[in-house]
Every structure is written in structure tokens, then in C-alpha cells.
Amino acid sequence: MLKINNLTSLICILFISILLAYASFTGGSENTSEAYLFPKLITSVMIILSSFSLIFYFLNKTLSVAEVDVKKLSVYLISLILFIFFGEIIGFYFLAILLFFINSYYYSEDKNIKNIIQNTIITIIFMLFIYFLFSIMLKVQVPRFFLF
Amino acid sequence: MEFIGYFSNVFVFENLLILVLGTIGGLLMGAAPGLSPTMAVALLIPFTFKMSPDQGLIMLGAVYTATVAGGAISAILLKIPGAPANIATVMDGYPMAKSGKSKEALHYCFISSFIGGVIGIIILIFFTPILANFALKFGPSHMFWIAIFGVTVIATLDSNSIIKGLFSGAIGLWLATIGYDSVLGVERFVFNPIFSGGINIIAALVGLFAIPQVLSMIEKKQLDSDQFQMEKKSIVQSIIYNLSRIKALVVGSVSGVIIGLIPGAGGQIAGLVSYDQIKKLSKNKENFGKGEPDGIIAAESANNAMVGPSLVPLLTLGVPGSPTAAVLLGGLLIHGMFPGPNLFTIYAETTWTFINSLLVAQFMMLAFGLYISGLAKYVIKTPANYMAAAITILAIFGTYSVQHNFADVIVMLFLGVSMFFLSKFGFTAAPIVLGLILGPIAETNFSQAKIIADTQEGIFKYLTTGYLNLTIITLCIISIFYGIVSEMKRKNAQNK
Numbered sequence: 001m002l003k004i005n006n007l008t009s010l011i012c013i014l015f016i017s018i019l020l021a022y023a024s025f026t027g028g029s030e031n032t033s034e035a036y037l038f039p040k041l042i043t044s045v046m047i048i049l050s051s052f053s054l055i056f057y058f059l060n061k062t063l064s065v066a067e068v069d070v071k072k073l074s075v076y077l078i079s080l081i082l083f084i085f086f087g088e089i090i091g092f093y094f095l096a097i098l099l100f101f102i103n104s105y106y107y108s109e110d111k112n113i114k115n116i117i118q119n120t121i122i123t124i125i126f127m128l129f130i131y132f133l134f135s136i137m138l139k140v141q142v143p144r145f146f147l148f
Numbered sequence: 149m150e151f152i153g154y155f156s157n158v159f160v161f162e163n164l165l166i167l168v169l170g171t172i173g174g175l176l177m178g179a180a181p182g183l184s185p186t187m188a189v190a191l192l193i194p195f196t197f198k199m200s201p202d203q204g205l206i207m208l209g210a211v212y213t214a215t216v217a218g219g220a221i222s223a224i225l226l227k228i229p230g231a232p233a234n235i236a237t238v239m240d241g242y243p244m245a246k247s248g249k250s251k252e253a254l255h256y257c258f259i260s261s262f263i264g265g266v267i268g269i270i271i272l273i274f275f276t277p278i279l280a281n282f283a284l285k286f287g288p289s290h291m292f293w294i295a296i297f298g299v300t301v302i303a304t305l306d307s308n309s310i311i312k313g314l315f316s317g318a319i320g321l322w323l324a325t326i327g328y329d330s331v332l333g334v335e336r337f338v339f340n341p342i343f344s345g346g347i348n349i350i351a352a353l354v355g356l357f358a359i360p361q362v363l364s365m366i367e368k369k370q371l372d373s374d375q376f377q378m379e380k381k382s383i384v385q386s387i388i389y390n391l392s393r394i395k396a397l398v399v400g401s402v403s404g405v406i407i408g409l410i411p412g413a414g415g416q417i418a419g420l421v422s423y424d425q426i427k428k429l430s431k432n433k434e435n436f437g438k439g440e441p442d443g444i445i446a447a448e449s450a451n452n453a454m455v456g457p458s459l460v461p462l463l464t465l466g467v468p469g470s471p472t473a474a475v476l477l478g479g480l481l482i483h484g485m486f487p488g489p490n491l492f493t494i495y496a497e498t499t500w501t502f503i504n505s506l507l508v509a510q511f512m513m514l515a516f517g518l519y520i521s522g523l524a525k526y527v528i529k530t531p532a533n534y535m536a537a538a539i540t541i542l543a544i545f546g547t548y549s550v551q552h553n554f555a556d557v558i559v560m561l562f563l564g565v566s567m568f569f570l571s572k573f574g575f576t577a578a579p580i581v582l583g584l585i586l587g588p589i590a591e592t593n594f595s596q597a598k599i600i601a602d603t604q605e606g607i608f609k610y611l612t613t614g615y616l617n618l619t620i621i622t623l624c625i626i627s628i629f630y631g632i633v634s635e636m637k638r639k640n641a642q643n644k
Contacts, residue, residue, distance in 0.1 A: 004569075004572070004573075006573055009572075009573040013315070020322055023337060024322075027336060027337065028334065028336070032332065032334040034332055034595075034598075035329040035331075035332045035334035035336060036336065037594075037595075037598070038325060038590075038591045038594055038595070039322060039325045039336065039337075042318050042321045042322045042325070043322060045314075045318050046315060046318045046319070046322065049311050049314055049315040049318065050315060052311050053309075053311050053312070053315070056311070066572035066573060067572075068367075068569065068572060069367050072366065072367060073363060073366060073367060076362070076363065076366055076536070076540075077565070079540075080540075080561050080565070083544065083557075083561070084557075084558050084561060087544075087554060087557065088554050092544070092545065092548070096541050096544065096545070099537065099540065099541065100537040100538070100541055103533065103536060103537040103540070104533045104534050104536075104537045105533075106533075107366055107532065107533035107536065108531070108533045122534060126534075126538060126541070127541075130541060130542070130545055133545075134545050134549055138549060140545070140548065140549040140552070141552065142545065142548055142549075143554065
């Protein structure tokens, strides 16, 4: 279980605001500085707002902790990372079939043979629907690997 | 009354069939996360090329109307707005669905969409010339403030903390500056070539709403069939209740009509502004965000009431009132029809047939929408594991299909996972998305205002003088002040 308290998050947000402000105030040359006027305005507002958040935190001192069940989410997050790195190489349909089947099986309550068969049938039906909607109806050319 | 003479054209068998197909297709496309009205109309334009101008425009009009309403289906059932116009619908639609009133929420959505839609089309028919003159009064400074107003409204509405809401809106506005500056053509913040085209709005919309929802679904097993029961509700009961909510319908429809007339504003602002107004006018303010039907009625009547008026500046001046209207302009041009007075003289038959078909499309949207509401139970009863996997696949394919760019998928997934962590600390997706949508409007008009102001008395004076500027600035201040007061009241109540 990953635990993050609100003070850490507020410091991160102030840090991000300063980073974006730095990029906005130092970006561009003399000729292109006009294009950075709006980002400068926005990032200044961001720094003011994130500073206010920190000030209010120290005034109220209400520490709260957010919990993220990283272990439970790990299979799903790994699937997304695999899609980002191999989506264009292996192909959308092939990876989507794997993503649908593995995630629906891993996160189901009963893990038995009956469930595997049910998952396989639902995966096939759903992916046929996706193929019909995107490749046939909307003529979307997604990256493919051999047949998929 | 010229339009009555062309009504029979809509009821020709082929036109009626196109209208039915366009409405059903539009409802389904609207319900799919990522397939926005703008995208649906854009995808269909090449198909209408081979049709006659009448049929092509009937198809595009029906799809436009139905996708705006259809986007509420996923907003209510899955907490994922099908389109930016349905962001406000999520706020009370999803809590209603969660408490077993999904069918009722969908009924209110389609009935109020129908009422708002019909009012919008009537405005389009009767007040086109008068309203076109009003829309012309909006210059760069007014459009800049309208965009800022949109961000302040959503920041105060969709967040428990006004500071976090405004900060989220500012993040969205900053993200919108990535890529080329629209006025000066300068490339900014392109740390990686995948950002050279900026952040695609659909990718951000899908990522920020769909992925955090899937992650929390997995974490909490939120959509288990046992928790998500569905109460029975007859259509007649829903119609009677809906018609009794006159205040919400009037606020929604009037906001939708006014915002539809403002070039570039669109349904997302219409829905949010009407939601904000009805919340302020309601006696049950504390029920908003917990499943208050007035929230759905105002938001949905507004985003459909916006459809007709958004075509007024398009048809009369060639200035689209919404992003979808801008795409529809392409549909007019490929048939050789240029906006302006000629549309109502030389092309009067096609133009009036198109406008009349929009009116008939509202009735079809109502009938098919109410029928689809009855099928909501199948979505609700889908186990969380299948739902999570299906939403992810739909989000990936839907995002990719917008501009056939894998970078959009990466951005969508990155923003989605980041939003999940931000949501743990009280940040919400809606202000970021709206900041991203309104960012280009705000920046372009700010840059134009600066160019004009440099020849006059400076940018500050240009942005803060004139009754329209002052009215919108006052609305922004009221919106922020209202957010601060609401937050203080909420905290006091919690302390007691």
C-alpha cells in the first residue's frame, strides 16, 4: 500500500508550478517572447494558488493520508505500460485481446476453468465488436502485427 | 413562415431513413467514450459527399443532435462523459445511477434534451437574423473573459476546494499552450516530438475521465452488480416530474441558447453555466453533486438548446458557434453552399429542409433515447472486471481513431494515471479538461486583444472597460466568491 500525505502532495504541486513557470519565463528568444506571455500569466497564477494551498495547510494543520493499493493495480498498470511500449510494434488487436483477457481474468472473483472459458468467449465477442466498430464502420487503420 | 413549405421534404422515405439511422448511430457514438459530436460529424462528412446536399446535411444534423444527448449515457452510467458537453451531467447523473436511479436519470436526460433541443431549433428558425447581430457584439476581450468564466465556474462546481479547482483549471490552460501558438506560430514546450501538435482534447478528455474511473473501479470493485441495483421508473412518471421542473428547464434552455450564439463557446460551457446557475437558484443546494435531478435537467436541456443557436452565426456569418458547428461548415462547403444570405435564397430548399430535419431529429432522439434507457440495466450489471477491460480498450481505440496518432494514446494513458493520483488529493478532472478546451480560445483572444490594445490605451484598460467586459468579470468574481462561501459553509458544517 502506497501512502502519500497531503503536505507531500502540496509541496510537489508547488514544485511543478515553479518548474512550469521557469519553462515559461525562460522559453523563447527576444523575437518570440510575446508567444510566452499567456503561459507566464497562467504559471504565475499557479504559483500563487499552490502557495495559498501551503499557507492554508500550515494554518489549519489537517494532515490527511491518501492510500493507493499499488499491488492490486499492478497488473492493470503493467498492461498499460506494455501497450505504450509495444502497441505500435505488436499491433493493437493482438495486445488488446491480451489486455482484455488477462485483466478480466485477474480481477475476477472466481478463478477456475469455467471462468477461463467464459472469459475467452467474452473476449472474442468484445473484440469482434471493436473490430466491426473501428475497422469496418469507421475505417480506422490501427497498427497491426501480421493478421491482427 | 417560409420553413413550413419545406417540411414535407423531411418526410420523404429516404430522408426519414437517413434521419433514423443518423439518430441511432449518433446515440451509440455519443455513448462511446472518445467519440465526441465533433468527431462523429467529422467522420461522417466524407460519406455524405456522395449523397445529395439535403440528405448529407440531414445525416450530419441528426448525428450532431443525437451525439450531444448520447454522451450523457456513459456520463450517467460510467461517470465518463461521452463528450465535453456532458461534463456537467456527470456531477448528478452518476450519483443518481449509483443510488439505483440510472433509468430515471436517463429519462430526465433525454426528456430535457428534447425540450432544450426543440427550443433551440425554434430559436434557430425564428430569430436567426436578430440573434446574429447580438453575437457580433462579442470581440476578443469578451471571448477571453467568457473562457476565464468557464474555468472559474467549473473550478467552483466540481471541486471541494476552490484553490484546488482553480489550480486544476490553470493546469488545463497551461497544457493547452503546448505546441504551436495560434497567433504567432511559435513552437512552445515541445519537450518531445510527440507534443508538437499539442495535447489533443479528446485524448485528454478520455484519459482524465476514463482511466481514473477504471483504476478506482479495480481498487474498490465499484461496479459490482450487488451494489448497483436499478429501481423501476415509468416513462410517464419521468415526463410528469421533468415537466414540473420548470425552473431547471428554463435556466438550462436560456443558458444554452445564449451560449450557443457566442462563437466558439460550445456545449461544454452551456452545460456548466446552466448547472452553476440552477445550483445557485435552487433551494436544495446541498443536494447538488449527490444526485439532484435538477442538475441533469439543466445541464442536458442547455447542451441541446445550444445546438440550434450554434448554427445561427454559422448559417448567417460563416462563424461557427461550437466546434461541431465548425466541422459542419465543412459539410456545407463540400456541397458548394457558402454561409450567408444565399443559404436562405438560392439554397432555401436545402437549408430549410436541413433546419426542419433538426426539429424532427429531436423527436427521434427522444423516442430512441427513452428506449435505450431501458437497456441501461445491462451496462449496470456488467461485472467490474469486464467493465474495466472494456472501457480501457474503447478508450485506446477511440483515442487513436481521432487522428490516427499513437502519441495521443500515450498522452491519454499518462494523463489518466496522473489524474488517478491527483484525485486522491481532492483534484478533479473537469476543470483540467475545461481549461484545455478553453485554453486556445482564451489565449487566441488574449493575443488578439493585446494586438488591438497596443494601438490604443494598453491591454489592462482594453480588457476591463465596456459593459460586456464588466458584466463577465463580475460573473467571474461572483463565481469565485460563491465557491469560497460554499467551501467555508461546508467546513463549518463538518466541524459541527
